[in-house]
Amino acid sequence: MAGRRSLIVVSNRGPVTFDRGPDGERIVRRGGGGLVTALRGLLDHHDVTWIAAATTDEDRIAAAEKSSDAALVAPDPDAYHGYYNVVANPMLWFIQHGLWGRGLRPDLGEAFHAAWRDYETVNRLFAKRVVVELDNKPEAAVLFQDYHLYLAPGYVRAARPDAKLAHFVHIPWPVDWTILPAAMRRAVHEGLLANDVVAFHTARWARNFELSCDEIVGGRNGARITHHAISIDTAEFDELAQSAGVLAEERALEASRPEKLVLRVDRTDPSKNVVRGLDAFGVLLDTRPEWRGRTRMLALLDPSRQSIPEYVEYVAAIERATEEINGRHRGAIDLQVADNFQRSVAAYKQFDVLLVNAVYDGMNLVAKEAPLVNTRDGVLVLSENAGAHEELGEWAVTVNPFDVWGQAQALHEALSMDPAERQRRREGICAQVRTHDVHAWVAGLLADLDSV
Numbered sequence: 001m002a003g004r005r006s007l008i009v010v011s012n013r014g015p016v017t018f019d020r021g022p023d024g025e026r027i028v029r030r031g032g033g034g035l036v037t038a039l040r041g042l043l044d045h046h047d048v049t050w051i052a053a054a055t056t057d058e059d060r061i062a063a064a065e066k067s068s069d070a071a072l073v074a075p076d077p078d079a080y081h082g083y084y085n086v087v088a089n090p091m092l093w094f095i096q097h098g099l100w101g102r103g104l105r106p107d108l109g110e111a112f113h114a115a116w117r118d119y120e121t122v123n124r125l126f127a128k129r130v131v132v133e134l135d136n137k138p139e140a141a142v143l144f145q146d147y148h149l150y151l152a153p154g155y156v157r158a159a160r161p162d163a164k165l166a167h168f169v170h171i172p173w174p175v176d177w178t179i180l181p182a183a184m185r186r187a188v189h190e191g192l193l194a195n196d197v198v199a200f201h202t203a204r205w206a207r208n209f210e211l212s213c214d215e216i217v218g219g220r221n222g223a224r225i226t227h228h229a230i231s232i233d234t235a236e237f238d239e240l241a242q243s244a245g246v247l248a249e250e251r252a253l254e255a256s257r258p259e260k261l262v263l264r265v266d267r268t269d270p271s272k273n274v275v276r277g278l279d280a281f282g283v284l285l286d287t288r289p290e291w292r293g294r295t296r297m298l299a300l301l302d303p304s305r306q307s308i309p310e311y312v313e314y315v316a317a318i319e320r321a322t323e324e325i326n327g328r329h330r331g332a333i334d335l336q337v338a339d340n341f342q343r344s345v346a347a348y349k350q351f352d353v354l355l356v357n358a359v360y361d362g363m364n365l366v367a368k369e370a371p372l373v374n375t376r377d378g379v380l381v382l383s384e385n386a387g388a389h390e391e392l393g394e395w396a397v398t399v400n401p402f403d404v405w406g407q408a409q410a411l412h413e414a415l416s417m418d419p420a421e422r423q424r425r426r427e428g429i430c431a432q433v434r435t436h437d438v439h440a441w442v443a444g445l446l447a448d449l450d451s452v
């Protein structure tokens with residue numbers, strides 16, 4: 001791998017976020033999400049300026065301080081609301097994860113059009129900051145991240161035609177963009193194609209992007225379209241699995257666990273397909289009495305995006321489904337809606353079956369993290385629409401995310417699998433993840449930049 005580089009990373013969430021403690025002191029917390037975790041690895045090896053949005057009051061104060069290391073942009077809170085809570089989520093997220101029902105929703109009224117202007121405004125603000133940083137270090141390559149920032153590359157390109165720009169899209173790319181009005185879907189594609197490189201996690205999402213570019217803007221503007229599968233820091237996970245906090249959680253789980261543990265760990269996001277997964281577990285118990293009383297589903301769900309109505313409704317739907325199934329099969333589902341990462345890692349070590357049945361998912365890192373530290377040769381049941389399926393499908397039990405009956409059969413197959421086969425599959429996943437870790441992902445990304 002080549003030496004130290006000058007990079008400007010641009011993402012909505014930054015590597016850290018600031019808050020105030022009880023005594024008024026500044027508290028620094030790690031930014032959440034797979035994207036931030038994966039990109040953090042760049043910080044030690046390269047000269048990185050990371051531009052992100054101020055998301056807390058303390059972030060906004062830090063953004064105003066000239067001395068602060070953080071390159072934070074501080075959009076007006078109303079504009080940020082339209083950009084994040086209306087356009088990026090749910091509109092773009094739902095389009096890209098195939099979540100709109102279409103019959104009644106979405107309905108794009110005046111408020112949506114105003115929010116689109118907010119999306120433009122916040123993207124312009126990010127672009128302006130990129131140009132300032134490029135003036136400080138003109139040799140730097142700019143790495144835009146994700147769906148919050150589709151327009152920013154176009155604005156930067158107009159101001160600095162020779163800049164080296166790449167964009168990594170961490171979520172699925174659909175062929176069909178017809179929900180978004182023509183001028184907006186053109187703007188999304190033109191913005192992305194202002195980059196030298198546009199990258200995705202899988203060949204499937206990259207191929208879809210090529211198709212939608214041909215359809216919507218009649219070409220690819222010379223951009224290089226590539227794919228590199230994001231992954232995890234395996235050494236960090238090995239260490240985490242043995243940490244005191246995780247071991248304490250594991251002891252508590254071991255003391256209360258059933259004979260067979262079916263696990264899911266997700267954000268409370270409709271793309272994760274929690275409700276159909278619960279229903280499938282209910283069908284398993286309805287139709288296969290041999291698993292009743294011996295098997296429990298543990299659903300560890302991290303509350304997500306709760307200022308967006310669709311996400312609030314989704315948590316309610318999860319709670320209703322759980323109640324209904326537990327009414328038929330007492331104590332069958334243990335639903336925990338909380339942010340408890342140590343408990344999640346403890347459960348990764350203890351599962352017999354891991355259910356990852358996403359409607360669509362750019363990658364899904366739980367499918368890589370959990371088998372790596374599992375101690376029981378647990379079986380991965382994996383959606384064919386998760387990006388991780390391109391890499392791990394041959395060692396998983398594959399499911400169609402809409403087929404609840406099929407998922408119940410898959411759970412039965414995974415629970416009944418003989419020990420040698422379970423071991424063969426888990427070892428296959430571990431070998432793949434260890435040889436294709438997050439460092440390989442970063443190296444692939446940087447090699448793309450070299451090719452520009």
Ligand code: F6P
Nearest residue numbers: 013033034035036146170171305
């Ligand atoms: O790429 C998707 C992503 O941005 C991930 O980084 C993360 O898993 C999630 O979405 C975080 O979402 P939010 O920043 O809205 O909490």
